[in-house]
Amino acid sequence: MNEDEKKPTVLICDDEPHIRESIRYAVNKAGFDYLLASDGTTGYAMACENQPDMVILDVGMPGMTGYEVCEKLRGLPEMRDVKILILTAFGQEKDKQQAFNVGANDFLTKPFSPRILKEKILDLLDK
Amino acid sequence: MQVALVFLVLMLFSVPFYVIHEAQQELEYIFKTSEHEITVISQNIAVNSIDHIVTRDYTSLDKLLIRSARFPGVIDIQVTKPDGAIISDIVVKDGKNTDATTRYNIANIHVPSTIDLKLTSQQDRMDVWAPIESGSHLGWVKIAYSMESVNKHGEDRIWDHLQDGAFLTLILVASLLLFMKKPLNMISTAVQFAGRLDEKTGEQLTVPRQSTEIEQLFNVLNKVSLSLSDQDIVIHKVLKELETQKHALDEHSIVSIWDTDGVITYANNKLTQLTGYSQHELCGKKCFMLNHHCNENPSNAPSSDDIWSTISSGDIWHGEMHFKMKQGGDAWLNTTIIPFIDESGHPYEYVNIQTDITEQKNAEKQLEEKNKSLKELTDNLEVKVIQRTAELESANQQLQHLNSMKSEFVSVVSHELRTPLTSIKSFAEILEDDIEEIDLDTQRHYLSIINEETDRLGRLINDVLDLQKMDAGKTNWNDEKTDLAQMAMTLIELFSKSYEDKGLNLSLDMPEEQFIANVDADKIQQLTTNLLSNALKFTAQGGVTLALKTSHYRPQVLVLKNNADAMLPILKAQNFNLISVDKLHELLNLLENTPYLSELLIIDLSHSHISIEDAVEDIRKKNTNVPVLIITSEDVVVQPESLLKHQPALCIGVSEVDSKLPAAINEMTTLPLNSSIIIPTVEVSVTDTGIGIPRDELQKVFARFHQVDSSETRETGGSGLGLAICRDIVEHYHGKIWVESTPQKGSRFAYILPLDTSHETEGSNLITESASFAEQQNSHIVSSHK
Numbered sequence: 069m070n071e072d073e074k075k076p077t078v079l080i081c082d083d084e085p086h087i088r089e090s091i092r093y094a095v096n097k098a099g100f101d102y103l104l105a106s107d108g109t110t111g112y113a114m115a116c117e118n119q120p121d122m123v124i125l126d127v128g129m130p131g132m133t134g135y136e137v138c139e140k141l142r143g144l145p146e147m148r149d150v151k152i153l154i155l156t157a158f159g160q161e162k163d164k165q166q167a168f169n170v171g172a173n174d175f176l177t178k179p180f181s182p183r184i185l186k187e188k189i190l191d192l193l194d195k
Numbered sequence: 196m197q198v199a200l201v202f203l204v205l206m207l208f209s210v211p212f213y214v215i216h217e218a219q220q221e222l223e224y225i226f227k228t229s230e231h232e233i234t235v236i237s238q239n240i241a242v243n244s245i246d247h248i249v250t251r252d253y254t255s256l257d258k259l260l261i262r263s264a265r266f267p268g269v270i271d272i273q274v275t276k277p278d279g280a281i282i283s284d285i286v287v288k289d290g291k292n293t294d295a296t297t298r299y300n301i302a303n304i305h306v307p308s309t310i311d312l313k314l315t316s317q318q319d320r321m322d323v324w325a326p327i328e329s330g331s332h333l334g335w336v337k338i339a340y341s342m343e344s345v346n347k348h349g350e351d352r353i354w355d356h357l358q359d360g361a362f363l364t365l366i367l368v369a370s371l372l373l374f375m376k377k378p379l380n381m382i383s384t385a386v387q388f389a390g391r392l393d394e395k396t397g398e399q400l401t402v403p404r405q406s407t408e409i410e411q412l413f414n415v416l417n418k419v420s421l422s423l424s425d426q427d428i429v430i431h432k433v434l435k436e437l438e439t440q441k442h443a444l445d446e447h448s449i450v451s452i453w454d455t456d457g458v459i460t461y462a463n464n465k466l467t468q469l470t471g472y473s474q475h476e477l478c479g480k481k482c483f484m485l486n487h488h489c490n491e492n493p494s495n496a497p498s499s500d501d502i503w504s505t506i507s508s509g510d511i512w513h514g515e516m517h518f519k520m521k522q523g524g525d526a527w528l529n530t531t532i533i534p535f536i537d538e539s540g541h542p543y544e545y546v547n548i549q550t551d552i553t554e555q556k557n558a559e560k561q562l563e564e565k566n567k568s569l570k571e572l573t574d575n576l577e578v579k580v581i582q583r584t585a586e587l588e589s590a591n592q593q594l595q596h597l598n599s600m601k602s603e604f605v606s607v608v609s610h611e612l613r614t615p616l617t618s619i620k621s622f623a624e625i626l627e628d629d630i631e632e633i634d635l636d637t638q639r640h641y642l643s644i645i646n647e648e649t650d651r652l653g654r655l656i657n658d659v660l661d662l663q664k665m666d667a668g669k670t671n672w673n674d675e676k677t678d679l680a681q682m683a684m685t686l687i688e689l690f691s692k693s694y695e696d697k698g699l700n701l702s703l704d705m706p707e708e709q710f711i712a713n714v715d716a717d718k719i720q721q722l723t724t725n726l727l728s729n730a731l732k733f734t735a736q737g738g739v740t741l742a743l744k745t746s747h748y749r750p751q752v753l754v755l756k757n758n759a760d761a762m763l764p765i766l767k768a769q770n771f772n773l774i775s776v777d778k779l780h781e782l783l784n785l786l787e788n789t790p791y792l793s794e795l796l797i798i799d800l801s802h803s804h805i806s807i808e809d810a811v812e813d814i815r816k817k818n819t820n821v822p823v824l825i826i827t828s829e830d831v832v833v834q835p836e837s838l839l840k841h842q843p844a845l846c847i848g849v850s851e852v853d854s855k856l857p858a859a860i861n862e863m864t865t866l867p868l869n870s871s872i873i874i875p876t877v878e879v880s881v882t883d884t885g886i887g888i889p890r891d892e893l894q895k896v897f898a899r900f901h902q903v904d905s906s907e908t909r910e911t912g913g914s915g916l917g918l919a920i921c922r923d924i925v926e927h928y929h930g931k932i933w934v935e936s937t938p939q940k941g942s943r944f945a946y947i948l949p950l951d952t953s954h955e956t957e958g959s960n961l962i963t964e965s966a967s968f969a970e971q972q973n974s975h976i977v978s979s980h981k
Contacts, residue, residue: 084614086644090621097629128610157613158606179617182624 076121076193077101081111081137082155083129087178091124091155094182098189108132115141120150122193125172127156127163135170142171151192155180203374207367214360218353225348229268230314230321233340236263237325238312240336244274245329253283260285263338270320271339277332279303306335319343381409388416397424449528449549453482455542457503469551471521482547485518506534506545515552527556581833589839604899611655611915615648658916662899665923672715672927676951679710679877682720683743690727697731700738710743710877713951714928722924723879725917726944730883737884737941746878748931748947750794750864755782757799761852762826766797779805779813786817787890792933793818795864799826801849811841818894822863826852875952876930880945887938896934897922921946 078095082088083106095102103118105111109131115123123141125134132140134154141147151174154167159177167175173192176185240263247256260272264285274283280303306324307313310332313324321340327333381403388400398420402413444450445463452461462477470477470485477484483499497514505512512532519525528549534542622641630638664670687703694701712719723741730739752766754775766773776782779798786793798810807825814823822843830848838844843863847855888896899919925932925946936942 084618086618086648087614087621089644090618090625093621093625157610157617159609159613160606178613179620182621183628 075099075101077103077118078122078124078189079103079105079111079115079118079120080124081105081108081114081129081134082124082126083107084126087126087155090182091185094185095124095189097182098186100189100193108134108137112137112140115147115150116144119146122151122153122189124153124155124189127154127158127167135166138167138172139170153188153192155185199374200371203367203371207364207371210360210364210367214356218349218356221352221356222349225345225352229340229345232266233269233321233323233338234312234314234325236266236269237323237336237338239263240272240274240338241325241327244327244336245333248274248282248327248333249329256283257285268340268344269338270341271337273304273337273339274327274334275304275306275337276334277306279306279335282334304337317342378406378409381406382412385409385412385416388420392416392420392423396420396427444548447550449551451477451482451547451549453545453547455507455544457482457545459484460544466549469520469526470518476521482545486516502532506532507542509534509536509540509542515556516549526551526553528552578833585834585836585839588836589842592839607899607915608659612652615652615655618648619645619652655916658920661920662916662923665920665927670927672718674713674715676711677714677716677719679712679719679743679879679948680705680708682716682723683741683879686720686723686727687741689724690731693731694739697734698736699731699734701727702738702740703742704740705743710745711951712877712928712948714948718924718927719948722921722946723881725921726881729917729944730881730885730942733942734883734885739881739883742878742880742882744878745950746876746947748874748876748949751792752795752797753782753785753793755779755796755798755800757803757826758801758849761849762797762799762856765852765856779810783813783817786814786821789933789935793821795860796821796823797826798823799849801826801828807835807846808837811838811844815841820894824856824859824863875950876947877950878945878947880943882941882943884941887940887942888934888936889938890936893934893936897932 078098078100080088080091080095080102081104082091085106088104088106092102092104100122103114103120105114108125108129111123111125111129112132114120115137123137125137127134134156138152138154141150141152152172153174153176154172155176155178156163156167157178164175164177174188176188240259243259244256247253247259256274260274260283263269264272264287270287272283272285273281275281310326310328312326315322319342321342323338323340325336325338327336384400388398391398399417400413402410402417404410445465448463449465449469450461450463451459451466454460459477459480459482462472462474466472467474467477472485483502486499497516502512502514502516511534512530514530516528516530517525518528529552530547530549532545532547535544535546537543622645626633626638626641633641661670683703683705687701690701727739727741749770749772751772751774752769754763754766754773756763756775756777763775774785774793776785782796782798786796796814798814800807800810807827811823811825814821820843823841823845825838825844825846826849827846828849830851831846834846838846845859845863847859897918899916922932925948928948930946930948932944932946934942934944
């Protein structure tokens with residue numbers, strides 16, 4: 069990673085504070101900047117405002133679910149290329165399918181490994 | 196001939212008149228003649244007596260008078276002087292003038308005033324006065340003449356004339372008879388012929404050439420005879436036909452004839468054979484004697500009055516009559532009653548023609564009964580099919596609901612388990628990978644997260660197990676008399692430190708008394724702990740109050756009254772806390788504000804424009820569980836399918852309120868009916884000054900895995916099962932738990948439990964009485980879910 073390059077920003081959106089902390093750790097470990105949101109509505113607003121390079125969304129959140137946030141973001145022209153990773157404790161195939169249907173780039177089931185999460189973030193941001 | 200006849204008749208009638216007239220003429224003549232003769236005699240005596248008077252030769256005078264007195268009819272001759280002194284007087288006795296002179300009679304008689312011939316006539320005599328004159332007036336001659344002889348003579352003459360007349364009449368009559376003999380014979384022949392016409396029609400008379408009239412008469416009679424003969428043939432034919440038809444009718448039908456009084460005048464063999472009554476028994480009886488009048492008389496049999504009213508007004512009556520037989524049994528007859536109308540338009544006779552249709556009728560009845568039972572069977576089957584389908588659908592829906600609940604539960608449990616697991620795994624891995632890079636404080640922090648999330652996982656597993664045990668009925672309920680006041684004080688002590696740490700005030704509000712309930716102390720403590728923990732979690736400032744008080748529980752029933760007035764007295768008779776409203780929106784508002792307070796909703800939608808589906812759907816948006824009883828306009832045979840998804844819900848008809856309302860309440864709820872006992876309860880409440888709960892979340896807080904949707908609640912890390920467990924505990928004791936809340940101001944969670952009052956009774960029978968009282972209480976304490 070080139071030190072002079074501006075670090076990509078990852079928006080972390082999860083209502084569970086401890087999980088948010090573990091994701092933040094993984095993003096930080098990958099060397100990216102991060103933004104934190106504790107519910108869907110705030111997450112969507114912050115994404116629109118800050119235009120992050122990547123958004124990590126929990127599914128079950130107050131305000132808006134991760135699926136709803138993802139779908140709305142994909143509806144915005146400037147958000148078409150943003151990388152979206154959906155994290156969920158609902159780990160069935162249908163949940164995964166729904167994540168891709170609403171426009172997510174990748175999907176990770178809880179409990180996840182911060183190690184694997186870091187790799188996925190790097191992959192998605194093509195680093 | 197007619198002229199001769201008229202002449203003879205006239206002659207015959209004129210004879211008496213002629214005879215009478217002739218007799219009168221004769222009588223008049225005789226009278227005149229007598230008058231004249233007497234006058235002549237008197238004048239003759241007057242002349243011849245002059246000399247005798249002058250000479251006073253009275254003897255000669257007497258002789259003269261005697262001679263004159265011999266004239267028939269003379270009864271007395273007197274000669275008097277002018278002054279009336281009698282000179283001679285001859286009286287005729289028995290027709291003989293034998294007697295003598297009366298010259299010596301000195302008495303004078305009254306003489307006429309003038310000296311003229313004078314004649315006076317009386318009934319039976321005639322007197323003639325003739326003056327005797329010879330130069331001077333010498334006296335009078337008076338002759339009295341008896342009319343008897345004159346009358347006798349007249350009578351004789353009349354008699355002679357009558358004899359003549361009679362003879363003449365006899366001759367005339369004889370002539371007439373002789374003259375009329377032939378025509379009369381002919382008329383007699385014609386009369387005899389006419390008399391025989393009814394027997395010997397067609398016979399002809401020989402027409403005489405005697406007289407035109409008689410000839411015409413004979414011709415007319417001959418024509419009449421011929422015409423009658425023709426008519427006779429026709430009548431004969433018609434009668435024969437009628438006879439044949441009557442025979443045919445009698446052979447085919449049951450015939451009777453009634454007079455205008457409704458009396459049977461004729462009954463044919465068929466009728467007697469059918470009924471068992473003889474002709475003699477039927478004729479002379481009233482026509483409706485055979486009508487079935489017993490109690491089993493089918494309602495469709497016509498009434499005698501209806502039939503009589505129709506036929507007596509001249510109309511034909513068609514229909515079916517129901518007869519009873521002499522030997523018992525009955526018969527149905529297809530009947531036509533025809534009134535025979537006279538010239539004045541009134542019936543004079545009724546002919547009743549009937550056909551026995553008993554077999555047909557019985558077959559119809561059997562068919563009808565079979566149809567009826569078939570229809571009943573079909574209806575029952577239909578109703579059963581509908582009911583069964585509804586039950587199956589309901590069961591299916593419940594099954595699907597349970598299945599989806601189960602799936603959802605598994606999914607939610609999985610999600611809830613994965614959440615703390617994620618934290619545990621993440622931080623364990625972080626510590627494993629980067630322990631050298633992480634400073635000690637952060638390591639401790641991560642370890643504390645792992646610890647915290649492990650506890651959370653443990654609690655969650657315990658809660659899930661608790662719920663599963665309760666669902667499976669495997670929970671051990673160690674019920675014993677527990678003083679809730681004591682428990683409250685213990686809890687205050689336990690929680691005081693935590694509250695103090697958060698800077699919150701925890702207070703206890705209760706009277707100084709015992710609140711003894713027969714409950715599992717651990718469970719009630721778990722329940723109350725849960726409420727106090729929640730209050731602690733969701734309150735940032737202010738304080739929390741734990742309160743206990745006795746209350747007298749009455750189930751709250753919310754009523755939308757409309758037309759079904761009958762239901763209010765029934766409901767008022769119950770021990771309900773009855774709240775009635777007039778409009779659906781008022782009811783919905785109440786539900787929105789206090790979703791957990793009502794045990795039952797009764798919605799009268801009879802004669803209302805609001806549909807059942809809309810009303811229940813609106814209610815379910817406010818409260819998903821409350822039983823809803825709907826009063827509809829129509830009676831309810833099958834519950835509407837649309838209610839299936841809104842259960843518990845039932846419909847009854849407005850006219851069924853009296854009979855079905857209590858049963859419906861009983862079916863849907865455990866509300867105590869006809870109870871005058873007010874159950875003593877304890878109400879335990881935890882009131883906080885926390886974040887509160889949005890109104891639309893109020894009814895969901897007791898649902899499993901429900902957490903009020905906000906990041907703040909997530910921060911508190913609950914399992915979402917605590918309140919669900921609380922509800923299950925309360926409902927196990929037939930209590931009630933609810934929440935009242937205002938967002939940002941605070942919440943009040945409260946539950947009520949039945950108090951055990953048996954400790955107030957005497958000690959020796961404490962257990963028995965306690966148990967029986969507890970049973971009684973339990974039967975009256977209500978759960979909002981059956």
